[in-house]
Amino acid sequence: MNWILLASGSAFFAGITAVLAKIGIRNVNSNLATAIRTIVVLVFSWLMVFIKGSQTGLADIDARSLVFLVLSGLATGASWLCYFKALQLGDVNKVAPVDKSSTVLTVLLAFLFLGEPVTLYEGIGIVGIALGTWLMIEKKESTEEVSRAWLVYALLSAVFASLTSILGKVGIEGVDSTLGTAIRTIVVLFMAWLVVFIQKTESQIGDIDRHSWIYLILSGLTTGLSWLCFYAALQTGPASVVLPIDKLSILVTIFFSWILLKEKLLARSAIGLVILTAGTLCMLL
Numbered sequence: 001m002n003w004i005l006l007a008s009g010s011a012f013f014a015g016i017t018a019v020l021a022k023i024g025i026r027n028v029n030s031n032l033a034t035a036i037r038t039i040v041v042l043v044f045s046w047l048m049v050f051i052k053g054s055q056t057g058l059a060d061i062d063a064r065s066l067v068f069l070v071l072s073g074l075a076t077g078a079s080w081l082c083y084f085k086a087l088q089l090g091d092v093n094k095v096a097p098v099d100k101s102s103t104v105l106t107v108l109l110a111f112l113f114l115g116e117p118v119t120l121y122e123g124i125g126i127v128g129i130a131l132g133t134w135l136m137i138e139k140k141e142s143t144e145e146v147s148r149a150w151l152v153y154a155l156l157s158a159v160f161a162s163l164t165s166i167l168g169k170v171g172i173e174g175v176d177s178t179l180g181t182a183i184r185t186i187v188v189l190f191m192a193w194l195v196v197f198i199q200k201t202e203s204q205i206g207d208i209d210r211h212s213w214i215y216l217i218l219s220g221l222t223t224g225l226s227w228l229c230f231y232a233a234l235q236t237g238p239a240s241v242v243l244p245i246d247k248l249s250i251l252v253t254i255f256f257s258w259i260l261l262k263e264k265l266l267a268r269s270a271i272g273l274v275i276l277t278a279g280t281l282c283m284l285l
Contacts, residue, residue, distance in 0.1 A: 002236065003232075003233045003236040003237025003242065004233075004237065004245070006229045006230075006232045006233035006236075006237070007229070007230070007233040007237060007242045007245040007246055008245060009225070009226075009229035009233075010226050010227075010229035010230035010233060010242075010245070010246045010249075011226075011245055011246050011247075011248050011249040011251075011252060012226075012249070012252050013222040013223070013225040013226035013229060014222075014223075014226040014230075014246065014249035014252070015248075015249035015250065015251065015252020015253040015255075015256065016222055016252055016253070016256050017219050017222045017223050017226065018087060018092050018095070018096055018253050018257075019092055019253060019256040019257050019260055019261060020215050020218045020219040020222060021033070021037070021084060021087055021215070021216070021219040022087045022088075022092050022257075022261060023215045023260070023261070024037075024212050024213075024214075024215030024216035024218070024219055025084055025087065025088045025212070025216070026088070026212070027208075027209065027212055028204070028208055028212050028216070029196075029199070029201045029204055030081070030084045030085040030087070030088045031081055031084075031085070031192065031195045031196055031199060031201065032196050032201045032202070032204055032205070032208075033084060033212075033216055034080050034081050034084045034192050035189070035192035035193045035195070035196045036205075036216050036217075036220075037216050037217070037219050037220035037223070038080070038185065038188050038189045038192050038220070039189065039220070040217055040220025040221055040223075040224065041185055041188075041220050041223050041224055042182075042185045042186065042188075042189050043224070044220075044221070044223070044224020044225070044227060044228065045178075045181050045182040045185045045224070045227065046182050046185075047224070047228075048178050048181075048182070048224075048227060048228055048231060049178055049179050049182045051228075052176070052178050052231070054176040054178050054179040054182075055179070057175065057176050057179050058179070060174075061175055061183075065174065065175050068167050068168070069175065069180060069183050069184060069187070070187055071167050072163075072164045072167035072168050072180075072184055073183065073184035073185070073186070073187025073188055073191070074187060074191060075160045075161075075163040075164040075167060076160070076161075076164045076184050076185075076187070076188050077187060077188040077191035077192055078156070078160040078191075079102075079156075079157045079158075079159075079160035079161040079164060080157075080188060080192070081191075081192065081195065082153045082154070082156040082157035082160060083095070083099060083153070083154070083157035083161075085150075085153045086098075086099075086150045086151075086153035086154040086157060087150075089149050089150035089153065090149075090150025090151070090154065091150075091257070091261075091263050092253060092254075092257040092261060092263060093136070093253070093254050093257045093258075093263045093265055093269065094136060094137055094150070094151075094154075095150060095154045096250055096253045096254070096257075097132065097133045097136040097137075097250065097272070097273070097276055098133055098137065098151065098154035098155060098157075098158060099154060099157055099158055099161070100129065100133070100158075100250055100276065100280065101129060101130070101133050101155075101158045102157075102158040102159070102161035102162045102165075103125075103129060103162075103280065103283060104125075104126045104129050104130060105158055105159060105161075105162035106161075106162040106165045106166065107122055107126060107283070108126070109162055109163070109166050110165075110166060113166065114166070121282050121283060121285040122282075122283050124279070124282050125279045125280065125281075125282035125283030126279070126283070127279065128275050128276065128278055128279020128280075128282060129276055129279040129280060129283075130279075131272070131275050131276075131279070132272040132273065132274070132275035132276025132277070132278075132279055133272065133276060134272070135268055135269065135271055135272025135275065135276075136268075136269045136272035136273060136276065137151065164184075168180070177231075178231055181227070226249075230242070230246055233245075233246075247280045247281065248277065248280075250273070250276070250277065250280075251273075251277065254273060
């Protein structure tokens with residue numbers, strides 16, 4: 001039953017990534033921070049490729065699949081850039097549930113553009129995730145634009161994340177998932193650093209303090225460790241159980257945002273978290 005431990009490890013590392021990144025980007029340009037941590041993620045993604053022996057599939061990737069890999073990589077990069085900007089502006093316990101709504105958007109886009117049917121359980125899950133997310137976005141009396149700027153970036157992150165999944169469904173079914181992830185990460189790396197150079201923020205690297213470096217690298221490492229655990233769990237365990245366990249990462253995120261960031265979860269948000277979690281699990285039935 002080692003796969004249960006691996007799936008739990010995947011959820012743990014995925015859940016704590018957002019908290020570590022939040023700490024790491026407090027005094028760092030969010031795009032520069034994304035570019036830096038993507039280097040760490042890239043190393044891990046290709047490590048997985050060679051562990052699985054998937055590199056042999058590089059020669060079998062046709063032009064159509066390569067195009068969709070690049071497009072999905074661009075969507076992934078846009079999602080990451082928006083996500084970490086949202087983390088920099090807002091509380092983790094608000095950004096994380098909005099990001100989880102990408103699951104709902106993926107199902108809806110697949111229904112509209114791919115003709116994939118929506119099952120009863122998925123319909124219930126969509127309602128649960130939407131309601132839970134709404135409850136977790138606590139309303140505050142503030143007229144400052146920045147107070148809601150995080151929500152715009154979090155929503156954009158969810159949209160681009162769902163597009164990543166749809167592009168994958170359309171054009172890269174025949175490509176090993178680990179290899180596809182590694183190739184997409186290369187695209188993300190180039191995209192992230194292109195944004196950095198366009199904004200001319202690369203000069204700020206020397207201004208990043210030791211504390212921020214540690215947490216940025218740790219967030220990259222936890223992302224890589226989550227991927228390693230997830231794919232290892234899928235190799236020996238049933239996907240129908242591994243996936244729900246992995247989706248529970250939001251509980252880890254909320255817990256550590258309370259412990260490390262002192263972010264409070266009010267009654268309304270707690271109820272939303274329960275409904276969101278139930279909706280997520282319902283979609284996997």
